[in-house]
Amino acid sequence: MTRPIRLAISGASGRMGRALLDLAREDGRFELVAAIVSPHSAWLGKSAYGDVSAWKFTDWRGAEDIDVVIDFSGLDGLMLALDHCEGSGAALVTGTTGLSAELEQRLARAAERIPVLRAANFSLGVAVLTRLLRDAAAALPGWDLDIVEAHHHRKEDAPSGTALAMGRAAADARGATLEDLAVYTREGRPGARKAGTIGFAVVRGGDIVGEHQALLMGQGERIELGHRATDRSIFARGAIEAAAWIAGRAPGTWTIEDVIVP
Known part of the structure; x- marks a missing residue:
């Protein structure tokens, strides 16, 4: 695009929204057009930058002529953002999770008319x-695979x-589904490992931002x-890159992996 990308941020008063x-x-x-908050938010009408009185938090009534919406709000906020994008043709980048089956279906239908990029992690x-x-799992289909993740104690x-997204990618690369292969707990005497399964281990503690490790284990290596x-x-920076990438794209469902394709 030759002019600046006109951007709205939904969920702008939250931690991720402020980083964005x-x-x-x-x-x-x-060009930042709108910092969107809930119509019932205590931040509505207040300055978004403190010392810059011209910039205020607004709802969707204050958002016009937008190219891309970045949404890190919640289920209700995502619904409003999706309403706006479908009505205006703007692209949607969203990191909101915990969607119902109904909302999943609505996003899929919306992607037939507008570009939609979704990610659980924007790193x-x-x-x-x-x-x-994905490449390693496909190349080594007979190797055992476990995924270990660690996060702060508030998660x-x-x-x-x-x-889970990593597990799904690995399972798909092996022609299966994570639902068929996942093992979430091992305790007592579970017996020998079943071939082809994908195990998960979880650590919670301190202020760990996020760590993920995949272990592919063969014989002797x-x-x-x-x-x-x-x-x-890093998550805000990834979402910004996703917004720059998706501006002007064709309708469809996109992922953060599409952003890094050469």
Whole structure:
């Protein structure tokens, strides 16, 4: 695009939203059009930058002529963002998770008319890791595979969405589904490992931002593929790159891995 990409950030008052605001206003590829919050948010109408009174949090009534929406809100916020994108033709980049089957179907239908990019993890490093794991799992179909992930002690779900996405990529590379291959617990005397399964192990503690490791284990050798996040801003930076990449794309469902394709 020859002009700056006109960008709206949905969920702008949250931790990820504020990180995105800081990145977008310093990135010459973008014109930040709207910092979107819930119509019932206490932030509505307040300054988004503190010392810049011209920039205020708004709802979708204050968003016009947008090229791309980045959404890190919640289920209700995603619904509103999707309404706006479908009505205006804007592209949607979303990291909102925990979607219902109904919302999953709606996103799939929307992708027939607008470009939609979804990711559980916007780290570009994790995207490369997932690609490497997919290739390794396909090349070594008889090797055992376990995925180990670690996060801070406040994280409530386990395994992480990223670990599950890695497992799905590996299972798909082997012509199967994760539902058929996953083993989430081992305790007592579970017996010998069943061939082809994908095991998961979870660590929770301290302030770990996020660590993921895939272990492919053969006879007499092992491959270890891993990624360690030390700064949460990597997720915002990945989402910004995704927004720049998807602007002007054809309708369809895209992933963060598409962003790193040469």
